[in-house]
Amino acid sequence: MTMLSRPLAFAACAFLIGVLPASAQRSLELDDLDALFSEEARVEVNLQGPLLRLVAEASRAEEPEFAAMVDAMRGIFVRQYALSTARSGVSTRVRDMARSLESSGWQTLVRVREDDEDIFIYLLPDGDIIDGLVVMALNSTDDEATFVTFEGRIDPEQIGRLGARFNIDALERAGG
Secondary structure (H helix, E strand, O other), X not given: OOOOOOHHHHHHHHHHHOOOOOOOOOOOOHHHHHHHEOOOOOEXXXXXXXXHHHHHHHHOOOOHHHHHHHHOEEEXXXXXXXXXXXXXXXXXXXXXXXXXXXXXXXEEEEEEEOOXXXXXXXXXXXXXXXXXXXXXXEEOOOOEEEEEEEEEOEOOHHHHHHHHHOOOHHHHHHOO
């Protein structure tokens, strides 16, 4: 399975990715992403508040570690676009977004630049806890542009385990 190639994988990946402190602004302005493409997102996930609590409770018996992680989150947001609908310069704009995260104190977790894909994963550290996680992936082979933001808190040790659980190679490697 290529990274984030199925809607279920998108939702799962969303649980792995962005966690921001209450006082911080969202790392990616998801509404602004629409301007980079000539069509609306083909996948859009917006999980927050009571819906996150429902997901945590539904998974608590079989996946208690996953449920505990979801309990600490305030929001999970995913956008996936057909890369073929990207406006001119989208790759440059995504790299600008990555540089903006870096200049705002975000640390690079994974950066992959290959002929057919660019993957950027950033985290916002707060001591031993991650206070934000963002994934941006452009894959021309699969015609996908995917952006994921998690708001909440996550223990760094969970990244690799969750990457393995949901078959997301980049996160599994990042977690060691």
